[in-house]
Amino acid sequence: MIASVLVANRGEIACRVFRTCREAGIATVAVHADPDAGALHVRSADTAVRLPGTTAAETYLRGDLVVRAALTAGADAVHPGYGFLSENAGFARAVTDAGLVWIGPPAEAIEAMASKTRAKRVMADAGVPLLAPLDPAGLTASDLPVLIKAAAGGGGRGMRVVRDLAVLEEELVSARAEAAASFGDGEVFVEPYVEGARHVEVQVLADTHGTVWTLGTRDCSLQRRHQKVVEEAPAPDLPDPVRAALTSAAETAARAIGYVGAGTVEFLLPTGGRGPCFLEMNTRLQVEHPVTEAVYGVDLVALQIRVAEGEALGAAPEPYGHAVEARLAAEGSLDRPVRRLRAGGPGLRLDAGYAEGDTVPPHYDPLLAKAIAWAPTRREAIRKLAHALEHAAIHGPHTNRDLLVRALRHPEFQAGAPDTGFLERNLPALTRPRDARLAALAAALAGAHAPGAWRNVPSQPQTKRYRSEPDGTEHEIRYHRTRDGLVPEDFPGVRVVSAVPGRVALETDGVTRTFEVTAYADGRVHVDSYALTALPRFPDPADRAAAEPGSLLAPMPGTVVRVADGIAIGEPVKAGQPLLWLEAMKMEHRVTAPVDGTLTALHATPGRQVETGETLAVVTETEENS
Known part of the structure; x- marks a missing residue:
């Protein structure tokens, strides 16, 4: 009888396993990296053990630390969840060697399927139909398109579709790098893409x-x-x-x-x-x-x-x-x-x-x-x-x-x-972006309840500005306070039925729709399923000073994993040429030159952590293209 389970994972799957354990009367143990110290899966467990570090390689992929955590916390079984070490035969053996119950298949079965290339050989011997791998060195145009896949792991990482032999080698290098970063194994193979x-x-x-x-x-x-x-x-x-x-x-x-x-x-x-x-x-x-x-x-x-x-x-x-x-x-x-x-x-x-x-x-x-x-x-x-x-x-x-x-x-x-x-x-x-203009009107009217008297003379309208997320479209909303209530400008056919904090009803051509509005102190506003950001009425000129022309900004927080070989400050680059790769949310994101020009700055180095909007590089467009 299993009395206590450590889940060697995080996030949704850890919470999912804990839920079943609670229903079965089984104690639960969480492990967590430093960024997850206050995470839901940690709060959901009876006890938790810290894995010092930030990246998966330092924490959730360290089988020795996870086994030690299970022993320290007094767990008698380990559930691997999915991802991380769930398909690692060495980890499964380490768990059982430590006297713990492994809630998963035998290590030999994991090993047989851990490498997709080895798995295909096993399945072929068993008579299971499959697509045979191809030799990258012998590929011809008639073999295209092909699919490059990581031999270990899954989730789409280390996977590339190739339709042009000219980019095959580049994509192989990229797939190997991503596979090595994600699974600790850079082996890839090629098969027909159906x-x-x-x-x-x-x-x-x-x-x-x-x-x-x-x-x-x-x-x-x-x-x-x-x-x-x-x-x-x-x-x-x-x-x-x-x-x-x-x-x-x-x-x-x-x-x-x-x-x-x-x-x-x-x-x-x-x-x-x-x-x-x-x-x-x-x-x-x-x-x-x-x-x-x-x-x-x-x-x-x-x-x-x-x-x-x-x-x-x-x-x-x-x-x-x-x-x-x-x-x-x-x-x-x-x-x-x-x-x-x-x-x-x-x-x-x-x-x-x-x-x-x-x-x-x-x-x-x-x-x-x-x-x-x-x-x-x-x-x-x-x-x-x-x-x-x-x-x-x-x-x-x-x-x-x-x-x-x-x-x-x-x-x-x-x-x-x-x-x-x-x-x-x-x-x-x-x-495609949705038209958020009516939602922006509802956001403005929900905040229009502040005390104030209407004026029986013509007056300037109240004005509010919003940016819809994530497409960035800006909306300027103007409305008047009258003895008959709030009247929007530039919204023909729209009548304000009611407007109170958190709820606005608008009638459009005889049809009434009610919007639920939630505003937060940082300016974020949610109107039903629309996300908006409230903007100042008069933009600060300093905010208009964008990054240096040609700046390549980080689209999200992440880690610079690679910089393209051969690029250097002062060297010419072509539009679309890969300059560097950013890893975020377990996926590699390629950052390319936006125009033909010269690389005039490079702030990215492998291993560097970047935040959204940080300048990674600057490409100055050549004069004939500018």
Whole structure:
């Protein structure tokens, strides 16, 4: 019987495991890096152990420190969560060698699948269909496009699509560097990139008594930068023979490596009638596991613990209904604390890693929460989730909320199962700025309740200015106080029905809409799902003095990981030429020259921590282009 569990992770997944442990009467232990000292997962645990340092490499990826923490805190089991050390065979062995229970698969099974190149050889020997790797040295134009992938880890890191042989070597170098930084292993491989395919996976769960469950399929095709954004179960529009082939191949894969515990076998499903191709096996719990839990009515973490305690699984449950999950992630600047993160309702679940007052560190995954909706049908589940996200109170950092809502409501997604290129094809429409002018009017009127008398003579209007986030559009709002109430200027057809602090009702062409307005002392204003920043009425001239022309500013807090080889101050650069790479939120962001010109300043050095808006480099445009 497990009495105390240390979760070797942070954020949402640590909170998720702790929730099941509390329900089971199991004590909980958290570990934390210094930026996470006050994090939600630390506050959620019974005890916590500090891992001195800031970066993942100094803390969450130090297996020796995590094992020592478990022993120090008196834990008798370790749950790895996902990411970090969850698929590290050496860590699994270190846990069991220390006399602790490992809530995961055997180290040998992890080792067999830890390298995607080795995993493909194992699966080929077991008869599981797959895409064969390609030799980068022998590639020709006819092989394009190809996909570079990190042999270790996942989450889209160390992954590049190459459509031009001229950039192959550069992309290999970049992928190796990102893989080494993320997983401590710079090995990459190349395989064919299949256009228009679907990404479908099968949840497996196996015990030590020879039982292997295959808990249906999940579709994870909605991806941005090779990272999953929306997942659903079961995968829609799969013919019965294809579904049977997927689950059979997944069971074969699990049995081939003597798998125990929860895991996921991922497949690429090409168009044109070709059968599924094995991609990889994740020897851990997946981020998207809640959709399977919702459809099968199970708690996968509780089942992981039962299996680790040696219990038999018995008969597999039957599925019912449909579930959809959306990953709500912070984007852009992370210097704003989470002020509100609320969403709920019947058939809805929110797995959050942050609470009000928390700040999202730039050093780790930007996932704020996962919103999950279940309903008897796919159509109902999609509608419920889109509505919940649209009306959720999310105040603080910028998020991908608008992208998620638009993707869920897109006709192509609602009609059936889109392929992995869906977001790329539709990104301009899915990310276009919303017209926030009416929201800015509501923000202005909500603050117009200050005492003051109306004047029975013509007077200048009251003026307020706002900037909508994150697109930066500025709105100047003018309104008059009259004996009949507040009257906005330049809003034909709009009548103010009521305006009090926190709530404004506006009638537009006979239709009344009510806005919920929340204003904060630092000038941030949230109007329903719109985020605004109040601006001074008359801008300070000093604020207009922008950075030096040609300055390349850090788009978010992060760490400079690389500077391009061969660049030096005084040297010419071409527009679009990579100058340096910034790592933030576990992703590499390439900073390129904006114009043809000369590099006149370079303030970035590898390892340097930068904040949003810091100058990284300056490119002075050549006169003939200026």
